Amino acid sequence: MTLLELDNVTAWYGPVQVLDGVSLSVPDNGAVGILGANGAGKTTTLRAISGAVRTGGRITYDGRDIRGLHPEQVAKLGIAHVPEGRGTLGQLTVRENLRVGAYLRKDRKAVAEDLDYCLELFPNLKDRISSSASALSGGEQQMLAVARAFMARPRLLLLDEASLGLAPSTAKAVYEAIRRLRLESGIAMLIVEQNANLAFTLVDSAIVLETGRNVLSGSSAELKGMDEIRRAYLGG
Amino acid sequence: MDTFIQLVIDGLALGSVYAALALAIVLVNQSTGLINFSQGAMAVLSAYFAYVLIGWGFPTILAILGSIVVSFLLGAIVERLLIRRFEGGDPDTAVVVTIGLLTLFTGIAGWIWGYNNRQFPSLFPLETVDILGAVVSVRSIGTTLTIVGIMVVLQLLFQGTKLGLALRAVAINPSSAAYSGLPVGRLLMIGWGLAAALGAVAGALVAPALTLTPGMMDTALVYALAAVIIGGLNSPLGAVVAAWGIGVLENLAAVYVPFIGYDLKIAVPFIILFVVLLVRPQGLFGRKVVVRV
Ligand SMILES: Nc1ncnc2c1ncn2[C@@H]1O[C@H](COP(=O)(O)OP(=O)(O)OP(=O)(O)O)[C@@H](O)[C@H]1O
Ligand SMILES: [Mg+2]
Numbered sequence: 001m002t003l004l005e006l007d008n009v010t011a012w013y014g015p016v017q018v019l020d021g022v023s024l025s026v027p028d029n030g031a032v033g034i035l036g037a038n039g040a041g042k043t044t045t046l047r048a049i050s051g052a053v054r055t056g057g058r059i060t061y062d063g064r065d066i067r068g069l070h071p072e073q074v075a076k077l078g079i080a081h082v083p084e085g086r087g088t089l090g091q092l093t094v095r096e097n098l099r100v101g102a103y104l105r106k107d108r109k110a111v112a113e114d115l116d117y118c119l120e121l122f123p124n125l126k127d128r129i130s131s132s133a134s135a136l137s138g139g140e141q142q143m144l145a146v147a148r149a150f151m152a153r154p155r156l157l158l159l160d161e162a163s164l165g166l167a168p169s170t171a172k173a174v175y176e177a178i179r180r181l182r183l184e185s186g187i188a189m190l191i192v193e194q195n196a197n198l199a200f201t202l203v204d205s206a207i208v209l210e211t212g213r214n215v216l217s218g219s220s221a222e223l224k225g226m227d228e229i230r231r232a233y234l235g236g
Numbered sequence: 237m238d239t240f241i242q243l244v245i246d247g248l249a250l251g252s253v254y255a256a257l258a259l260a261i262v263l264v265n266q267s268t269g270l271i272n273f274s275q276g277a278m279a280v281l282s283a284y285f286a287y288v289l290i291g292w293g294f295p296t297i298l299a300i301l302g303s304i305v306v307s308f309l310l311g312a313i314v315e316r317l318l319i320r321r322f323e324g325g326d327p328d329t330a331v332v333v334t335i336g337l338l339t340l341f342t343g344i345a346g347w348i349w350g351y352n353n354r355q356f357p358s359l360f361p362l363e364t365v366d367i368l369g370a371v372v373s374v375r376s377i378g379t380t381l382t383i384v385g386i387m388v389v390l391q392l393l394f395q396g397t398k399l400g401l402a403l404r405a406v407a408i409n410p411s412s413a414a415y416s417g418l419p420v421g422r423l424l425m426i427g428w429g430l431a432a433a434l435g436a437v438a439g440a441l442v443a444p445a446l447t448l449t450p451g452m453m454d455t456a457l458v459y460a461l462a463a464v465i466i467g468g469l470n471s472p473l474g475a476v477v478a479a480w481g482i483g484v485l486e487n488l489a490a491v492y493v494p495f496i497g498y499d500l501k502i503a504v505p506f507i508i509l510f511v512v513l514l515v516r517p518q519g520l521f522g523r524k525v526v527v528r529v
Contacts, residue, residue, distance in 0.1 A: 050415060075417035087412030089405050100405045103398070104417040152416060 001028045002060075003188050004049070004079075004156055009057035009067075011041075011048045011212075018044045020212040021057070024190075026156065031182060031189040033199040033206030033220075035233055040209040042192040043084045046158045049190070050074050050081045061156070076104060080154035084161055084192075086145040090134030094125055097133050097144055101151030111151070118147040121177050139170035146178060150185070159191045163198055175201055196233035200224060241370035243487045249376035251483020252383040256438030257453070257460035258467070258475040259390065260431040265469050267407045267427030268315075268323060270330050274337035276457030278314075278432050280345050282307040283439030283448055287349075287356060296357045300440045304433045311432025312425040319428070320421070345450040356443035379441050386437065387476055394472075403427055455502065459483075462505040466512045482508065 004026040011019035019041050026032045034042045048055045051069045059067040066074060075081070080101075089097050098118060102111045119126040122143040128136060133144060142162055149157055162178065163171035175198050182189060182202065193199035199206065200220050208216040208229070216223070223229050257275060264272045272278075282303045289299035314337070322330035360378035364371045394400035405413040406423045414420050439453065446452050459482055466481075467474030482505040490501040 052411060052414075071411070071414035072417050072419050075415055081415040083412060083415060087409060087415065089408045089412065091408055092401075092404060096401055096405075099398075099401060100413065100416050100418070103402065148416065 002026070003028045003030070003062060004190065005058075005060040006045070006049070007058040007060070009045070009048055009055055009059060011044050011056075012054045013044075018053075018212055019048060019055075022048075022207075022209065022212070022214055024207050024214065024217070026188050026190050029186045029188055030205075031191060031203045033196075033203035034190065034192045034209060035194075035196055035199065035206055035223075035229075036209035037232070038194075039211075041212040042209055043160055044212075045209070046081060046083075046160055046190065046192060049079065049158060075152065078152075078155040079158065080149035080152045080156070081158040082145045082149045082160060082162065084164070086141050088133045088136075088141045088145055088148075091132060093132055094129050094136070094144055097148050098151050101148035102153075104152060110153075114151055114153065118150060121181060122147055139166050139174060142166060142174050143177065146174070146181070150181060150187075154187060156188045156190065159189060161192055161194060163193065163195050171195065171198060178202060194233075196229070238368070238370035239491070240488075241368055242372055243491060244484050245367070245370075245372045245376050245380070247484030247487035248480050249373075249379040249483070250487065251463075251480035252379045253438055253442045254456055254459040254463050254482060255383045255476040255479035256386065256434055256441060257456055258463040258479045259386065259472055260434040260438070261460060261464050262467075262469065262472050262475050263390075263427060263431040263434065265464075267403055267424060268319065269407070270319070270323075270327065270334065271461075271464075272337075272428075272431070273331065273334045273457070274341055275431065275435055276453035276460070277338045277341035277345070278307065278310065279435035279439035280448075280450055280453050281310070281341055282432070282436035283356065283443045283452070284345055284349055286436070286440055287354060287443075287448055290357065296359055300359065300436070303440065304436045307432040307436035308429040311435075312429035314432075315425050315428035316421075320424070323424070342450045349448075349450070351450060353447040353449050356440075356448045358444035359440065375444070382437065382441065383476065386434065387472065390472055399426070459505050462509045466505075466509055468518060 002025050006022055006024050009019055009022045010017060022041065022045050024032060034045060036042050044053060047053045049059060050071045051074045052071050055067055057067070058065060061077060061079065066077065089100060092100065098115055105111050119129070124140050125143055125147060128140065133141065136144060146162065159178070162174050166174065179202050181187065189202070191199060191203055203220055205219045206217065206223055207214045257279060260275050261272060264270060264275070285306050286299045286303035289302050290296060294302065318333065319330065322333055358375055360375040363374045365374060394404060402418050403423055403426065406418055406420050410420045438456070442452060442456060460479065463479035463482055464475050467478035485508065486501050486504045489504050
């Protein structure tokens with residue numbers, strides 16, 4: 001079953017058109033990557049799904065058209081978005097950030113259980129639970145951003161460059177935790193990543209964007225075999 | 237000594253009025269990043285609402301509660317219909333808009349109710365009590381305690397409730413908060429509504445002493461802004477402490493520093509302001525933020 005489908009999606013910042021027909025689909029429990037150079041429109045594609053930019057085309061989620069909804073309505077439908085730059089609420093504590101993540105939920109007991117799960121998944125956060133988020137390291141903030149998104153118990157997670165600005169070993173650890181999260185929770189994921197090596201540890205398939213439209217798509221194995229992908233994104 | 241105690245407690249009461257307005261300014265700044273220069277004028281309108289209700293025969297306390305409710309709605313509507321268009325845009329434009337509102341609201345009050353001074357009943361009895369030999373008015377004590385109560389309630393709201401957490405989250409990063417499903421627009425309306433409700437309290441506290449006029453809050457607004465800057469824009473406690481400090485020092489200086497007297501005492505908060513900003517540019521209690529005024 002397809003959970004999310006983008007069909008010829010366009011997007012604008014004011015009068016400037018940035019997406020020029022992006023199509024992709026994410027199956028239930030699947031993980032799909034979006035690759036592409038700087039400025040290709042990866043972040044904008046995720047913003048289009050969340051309703052944070054003006055869009056055209058068709059965006060179908062769980063069988064209904066969600067194009068034109070506001071970000072908070074999209075969140076209500078079970079889509080969590082870890083934005084580029086993490087979106088951490090700096091002056092709030094780690095615990096408060098996680099509580100914001102669970103804002104829409106009423107099941108207090110399950111929320112408490114999920115909080116424990118997050119702290120087990122990201123032990124670094126456990127020691128810092130009462131410190132303000134701005135005092136965390138970059139890697140810890142990224143973990144917090146992912147944990148906060150998970151606290152909403154989404155069906156689909158949009159993840160924008162979780163490796164941005166992190167040391168390679170930290171980035172690897174973050175992706176390892178996300179992979180475990182995927183296996184244990186079955187949350188579907190749409191993952192933007194510049195570092196294709198990292199992305200391929202997680203996704204089943206991917207699309208490649210160039211100046212606002214997809215130019216390639218395929219399974220991870222197919223893409224890894226292609227020369228142009230190797231040259232452009234896998235370092236030779 | 238007894239004069240001193242009397243001056244301090246009256247100063248606290250005076251400072252409490254500035255504090256109510258300062259808290260409202262901090263609240264708006266915390267939830268939208270703006271300085272609302274029309275906060276004082278909105279408080280004047282609130283006081284006139286209460287005045288009208290009293291005229292209709294409501295008891296003072298009910299009239300004030302009624303004006304608090306109406307003011308909440310007024311604040312929320314102003315945010316929704318006007319300020320919303322300027323949020324996320326150029327903050328300088330938004331500040332000019334709030335200055336425009338200051339003129340507009342003052343004008344509306346003058347147009348409807350005229351510029352004559354009107355008597356406004358005090359919530360507190362006009363009696364005095366004896367504290368350590370000093371004669372202190374019950375009104376001063378009541379005014380100060382009211383602000384302490386409001387501060388406690390605000391603290392509980394922001395630190396202890398889901399609504400308070402949501403208001404803070406939206407203030408820090410609205411677009412990120414929206415990704416967690418927080419209703420950003422509604423929370424901003426609530427922030428402005430709460431600020432206007434606080435302003436209504438300030439209006440009701442100051443009106444009995446100054447009598448009700450459209451310009452009643454002009455000086456208080458200037459002092460409240462000074463308190464907000466001294467206390468740190470993002471610290472409710474700082475704003476209240478600074479406002480009390482201003483009220484007390486203003487009173488003491490007028491009596492004990494001969495050349496200041498009653499004419500120059502308006503300068504007192506600004507002398508404090510300059511000294512504090514020289515030593516701590518982020519204010520006494522504040523964290524560093526870029527203030528664009
Ligand atoms: N807020 C904005 N206003 C105007 N143009 C924007 C805005 N954000 C992005 N753009 C433009 O839209 C295009 C796509 O940007 P986007 O952020 O989606 O790229 P990206 O693939 O995520 O790049 P990166 O890998 O650098 O994050 C770029 O040309 C960018 O300059
Ligand atoms: Mg990007």
